[in-house]
Every structure is written in structure tokens, then in C-alpha cells.
Amino acid sequence: MVETLHNLYIGFAVALSPNVLLYAFVGCVIGTLVGVLPGVGPLAGISLLLPASFGLDATSAIVLLAGIYYGAMYGGSTTSILMRIPGEAASVMTCIDGYEMTRKGRAGAALAVAAVGSYVAGTVSVVALMLLAPPLASFALRFGPPEYFALLLLGLLMLAYMSGGSILKSLAMATLGLLLGMIGIDPMTGFFRFSYGLVELGDGIGVVPVAVGLFGLSEILLTAGQPTPPEVKKPRLRELLPSRQEWRASLWPIGRGTVLGFLIGIIPGSAHIISSFVSYAVERRLSKHPERFGQGAIEGVAGPESANNSATSGAFVPMLALGVPSGPIPAVMIAAMMVHGISPGPLLIAQQPQLFWGFIASMYVGNVVLLILNLPLVGIFVNVLKVPYPLLYPSILIFCVLGVYAVNGSVVDVGIMTVMGALGYVLRKFDFETAPVVLGLILAPMMEMSFRQSLSMSSGSYGIFINRPIALVMLVVGLALLVLSVAPWLMKTLDWRQRFGLASGQEK
Amino acid sequence: MTTDRLSGAVLVVFALLVIFESRHYPLGTFRLPGPAFVPILLASLLLIFGMLLVFTSGDAPRISSIRWTEWHHAAAILAASVFAVFATERLGYRLTVLLIVGFLIKVVERRGWMQTLGLAFGLAFGSFYLFYTLLRVPLPEGPFGF
């Protein structure tokens, strides 16, 4: 313990040195900008600025990139809440209740809770990272394809809890999303599926164009032509902060989101995206008034936002503790380290203590910086809503196009966004939810791949899912959840029959 | 004809299309699934969901009750977006944005020239400066040097 504190002291000495502090600040600002832009998420942001970091020393470079990552997660919630446009894939769930809160005049409260929740989650998860990195990382490495498949299946089952409207419709939408995820090169055999000659579809339809199209573009398609401008109550200054009741309601969701997000984040792979979906589903399930979700429930903002911030720190656990590239973003960070001659591996913490502890300390600092940056910005951002809608929506369109284009430099993505926007418009007219499509799209490639990899590993035996303890546990939990969700419906049916039997008994 | 019946029917047709298109790829077996395995599985699920939707949607609203009043604007926005797809790399980012914003604000929204040009130039050059110059995001330049 003493050693940890001593190391932390070294770390803070590094992190608070003016140079490093400057880069942390710059990273956070850039990250926020990048996050606010629809579509361009942390990965795109880090990738774009990776070359700029080559000229810096190792610690500053890593701190800069991590700051961008963090800032993007904070910034992503801003457009989600204010305009129902996801800043990145992980902010999709925040769009739902966050925007409803904006329409009720509670935009400031939503933004503030998102910022504070992100801060708490970020800080707590950094502490966990610091204290638990090596043992957690070893545990995380034991997640192979069967465990991964079980986890994703669990995530999909959570879907049943996510939806407000008809479960059948949500399941249909999720299946649609899963099918959309089938487009692209089949990684197990090399076949190009459903790509119809467009090379750009080789990697499938990106999550970003679909999310921005289904949520952001469809939103302006629906509202631009309304005879009366959208009903957005302009909040007064006093109403910018959450009420005491709202704070109380957010407490537990923030806590649960933090833990959930961190645990999901440490698992290698891109699982951390689903942390916000899972958190939303959990909050909805545990709430005493689930019907409030989808109408502006603050728990629907607090939980997902905390979850996706702590998943961020979680994603660094395998990278820092073992040098394992546990996802695309840690892979870029590892590359950044390698360019500076630092080879990340299990010995990183021992051999490069200033890097590791400086990194940890700068994450604390980064979180504080972002909180200080974002809270006053709430007031500024809310003023964006005062712009008359006929002038606002062309700007939104431009930013959507810019954001989606910037991710890959591809107009095909913009085309996908357009198609998805039109689809989202029609879907919402027909009263379908669009969030399950995004979830399905994210999960499909990963689920199919881990499913077929598992069968490959076991040479075709399905027993592999049952023989491995972690996978088995998750499948059992999933099954239990499924039964629990079906149970009320089942009970009602039995009850009805009983009552019928009783009635006919009485008639005799 | 209710909304649910129509959407259910569309889903059924789509699912059948997917199954039909998957015939190009090998199916494989349960032990070693091929590229067509999971798509056909999912499409079958969608088929079931679609049919359930068609047959159990007793209390859905009728199609005629859906209001499409805003479709003119929606069409304009979609047209602008399609234009962006084809024009961004040929005409350059800033020119495309200028045209799109100009079109939407002047022609569709019928605002004055001051607002139109102000917002158009502001957005086009402002966003370009922010993202290309400051953040080094590659944005295409057009044939006129801008």
C-alpha cells in the first residue's frame, strides 16, 4: 500500500508538471470537440491525432491521447442530450432519455448529471485500475471465444429489458440490426457477403453512419418540416442544475453504471461499447417505475453515461498490465508507445513506472479538468437550443455529414447514413424503436465470429460452451434472466386459465 | 390495413430476400457453420417476427392515421444529403457545404440573403478551419483550390 502511494506520488509529480498538464488539458479540449461532433468518436479522434503525438515525449503523448479518449466520452453525451444525435456509438442510449429531458426543459440537469456521473465513474474506475490492474487483467485474458459469445448473448438478452414499446417490434428491430451486421467479409472463410461489388462494404456497414443516420438524421427529417417548431422549453438559469430529487435518483445508477462499465470494459475486444446498453437495461429493470424510461428518466442518462466512462478505464487494464491490445483504442495507444520506443508488455509497470503512474495520475487530473470544463459549458451548450430551428437543422446536417465522413474519409459512409436516416424516419412513423438496430449491428459480427471460432476450437462440439466455467456461468445467468422476463407473461396466462376454470366451475 | 400489418409484411419480404440472396454462399453444418448459416438463421427469425406482427396486431393504428406533413422538408434534407455523397469529393468540402446550406436556408426555408450567406459561409469555412487546419482531419479540396 505504501509503495502504491509512493508511486502515486511520483505519478502526480509527473502529471502535474506543467508540460504534461498542458497536454492533458489540450487532449481533453480536443476530445470534447471531437466527441461533440456527431459520429467521430474517441477512436477516430485518437487516430487522427496520433501523428501529432509523435513529436512529443512518451508520457506527454500518452497523456494527450488518453485525454482525447476521455474528452470524447464526455463530449459525446452533449449532442446526444441536446439534439438526439449520438456523439459516438456508446452514446446512443443517452439520446433516448436525455433528449426527452431536454424537451421538458431539463437539458441542463441532464448534461450536469452526465458530467458528474462521468466524473465519478472515471475517478473510481481509475482507482480500481490502479489497484487491481494485474489480477484483473489475468482474469480478463481468460475470456476466449466461448466466454465472449456467452457475454454477447447476455447483452442481447438484455434487450428484452431495454424496450418500452412492443417487445415483438424491438426483437424484430434487433434481428434487423443483426442481419445488417452480416454484410461484409466473413472472417472465417473470406467470402464477401452481401456487398454487391462495393469494396467499401467489405468491413460491413459501420456503426457510426448507422447510429448517426438512425438517430440524428431521422430526427431532423421528422422535425424540420413541422409547422410549429419543436417544443423545447427553454430552461431558466436556476433550472440548469439538477434538483435534489434528481440527484438522489441518479446516485445508485451512477454507482451501478460505474461497476458494470468497468467490468465490461476490462474484457478484451470491443465489448465496452455495450456497457451503456447493459446499464440502461439494468436501470430499467431495477426501477420501480420502468414506464418513465423513454420519457425522460434521469436514471436513463446517469447509468449509461457512467458506464461508458468507466468502461474507458477498464479498457486500459489489459493494455497496461499485460501489454495486450484489448481493443482498437488500446491498440492505437500501444502503437503510440512503440513509436516512442516503449514496448508495452507485462513488465511495463515495473520498467516504466513514470509512464504508468503518470498516466494514472493524469487520468485523475483529466477527469477533474473535464468536469470543470463541462459544467460551465452546460450553460453555453443549452443556448444552442435557442437558435431558431430552421437555421439549426442545416447546421446539424452539415455536422452529421462532416462527422460521418471524417471517420473513414469515405463518402460511402455518408451514403449509408442517408439511407439509414430515411429508414429511421419511416421506422419511427411506424412506431418502431431504433436503438435495438444499433445494438444488433454492433453485436452481430462479434457474436457470429466468437460462435464460429468456438466451434472451430472445439472441432464442432457444442460442449465447449458448457465445459468452460466462465461461459457456463454467463449462459446460466442469461437463461435465468430470460425466464424471469417471460415469467410474468406466463403467470398471466396460467392465471387466466385458472380464473376461467374457476368461473366455469362456478357456473356448474 | 394497420401499420403493424404493413410493416410486418415488409419484414417478411425482406427476410425472404435475404434467404434468397444467401443461396450464393455455402451453408455448412451445425458443427462447422458456413457463411450463409447465421444470415439464414437470423432471416428465419425475422420471418417469424414479421408474420407474428402481421397476425397479432389487432389494435395498431390504421395506415391512414400516419401523418406525413413534414415530408417536403424531409425530402429536401435527404436530397441535400445525397448531393453531399456525390459532391464532397468532386467539388470539395467547403463548396458542397456552401451549396447545401444555401439551398436549405434560402430555397427551402426562404430566409433572407444575409442569414443564408452568413450561415453558409460560416459553416463551410468555419468547420473546415476547425477540423482540417486545427485538428488535421483530411477533408477534400475542390478543383478551385478551396
Added chain:
Amino acid sequence: MREIYSSNGLGLHRQIYFIFALLILLLFLFGLTAESFGQDSFPNRPITIVAPFPPGGVADLTARPVAAAMEKVLKNPVVVVNKTGAAGAVGMSYVANSKADGYNLLMALSSISIIPEADKLFDRKPAYTMDQLIPIALISADPTIFVVNADRPWKSVKEFVEEAKKRPGEISYSSSGVYGTLHMAMEMLSHSAGINLKHVPYAGAGPALTAILGGHVDTLASGPAVVIPHIKAGKLRPLAGWGAKRVASLPEVPTFKELGYDIEFYIWAGLFAPRGTPAPVMQKVRESVKQSVNTPEFKSAMEKLETPIAYMDAPEFEKFWQKDAKMLADAIKRIGKIEIPEAK
């Protein structure tokens, strides 16, 4: 649009529509036919090096020091742009089909030879063909090394091959994807040693490495830079290398050639240009690359990446590329399409 027509009659708004349409038409025509100005002195515009893989990968990390060095030599901006997708096919076909004026170059890996072959295998219209590109220079060539998870008992290639013959189809290896470079390397080993291994493809080199570290597969073929830290930490054990010479940082690891297997495989990175680029432009580019790889900044950048420089100018690189491409083509034909058993 009824509102637009009704109020002011046909006058003002119709005219605006017309002007806009005319303007757009004119601009389109201009855009389609615009000549690139100043073709005399190359270069007078920023040169783009396309890296067809995401940032942080081998192509990207090699391209950036090259771009930086070339910029100094040519005194002209050289930018790296990532055009990712389809295991590199998107970026490669982009350059193959772009204007051959020397401003669009490609930093490709050995997979450039694999993709058109794979397309042929699947009767697909190829995204590009190899004669659409001409080589400029080879920059680096990392010999692949063969590592096993440290918990496995095999301490030499001999032990490994013996075991593999006893249990065909059971020992597993991960790869960055079907027909990817890591798959090809293992495939050549299997063929040469006469063994049958279980292939578990992953979506990229990163996940493949994570898989072997987690013990989910037994072996892996990988570029040396990413696995050396894990070897030093005792998590992975190197058994042999696919290079002609031993890897500098792993002097005790023999090469497959030394052990009697006639196989050689490198994950190389080289610069290409579209075919038809005028000869003087090509000459200038080749010269600048030759100078760039000799600058101290470039050398130190590559050293930090632990990637040895293996520079070859165009003529030698062309020979190298042809030989490598033929070897890969043979391997792909041998692998054929992954066997999918017929559904009963």
C-alpha cells in the same frame, strides 16, 4: 414544396431554383474536367501516401516516418491518409485506380499480392490487379517468427512437428484473418513440414496476439516487434523464424531454413504508385525515398519501432515482389477455399 411556389407566384423563387441548378451544373462540369495545374515541376502539391490499414498498424507506423523524411527531402508536404477496409483492399484499389501523377502513393504490406489471388479464388471481380501498381521501393521486411504459448511443452520445432504429426488437426494457431499474412505463413509451414494444424482466425493481429496470451490457442506466427516484450516476460516462447537470417534481437532463435524447411516469409512494407505514372516523376520519387531512408531521423524512428530497415530500390524490389507474389499465389491455390462440409 407547395409553399415555395404558392406565395410569390412563379417569379423570384423559380429564378433562384434555376440559377442554383445552373450553378451546380457548371460547377459539376468544371469539377469533372479540371486539369491539375502546374504539371511541370513535380512536386508542387502535397503528396498523399495512402496506408490501407488503421492507424497503429504496421503499414501506418512505417508510412509515417517515411512521409516525414520525404517531406524534408522534397521540401514539399507529404501526408499519410488511412483508407481502411476489407483487409486493405479499399486503400489499395483506391490508389490503383487513382490518377497516375505521382501525388497518390501507396504504402502496402505483403498482403497486396494476396488480395487479387483471393478474389480469383472466389470468382469475384478483383478490387484491383497487381499490374495496376508499380513498385517504388521496399522499406522494411520483418521476418515472421513462430511463437508458442509458454505453458506448452514444446521447446523446439522438432518436438512441435512430432507432436503435430501424432495429433493432426488438434494443435491450434491464431491468425489475423483468413488469407491474411499470418495465416499464409503458418500455411507454408504446415505444407513444408507435412502437418495438419487447427486454424482459428481472428479479426486482426491484435486479437490474435491476445488469444495466444490467454492460452486459447497454442501457437502464432507474428511480426517480431509486438511479441518481443512478451517473450522477454516469459509468456511466449519463440521456436523459429521465417527469415533468411536470424532476427537481430533474438539471436538464439534458429531460422526454418537452418532447420531444414525451405520456407521464407516476411511481412514487408513497400511504396507503390499507380501504373502509368510518368518516368521522370517516378525517378524523382525513387530518389527521394532513397535519400529518406538514409536520414538519421528515419533510422532512429525505425529503431524505436524495432523494425529493421530493408531498403530495396525499384528494380530489386520488383524482383522480390514477383517472387513473393508467386509464392503466396501458390499457397493460396493450395489452401483453396476453406472447406465447408455440405449440409446433409
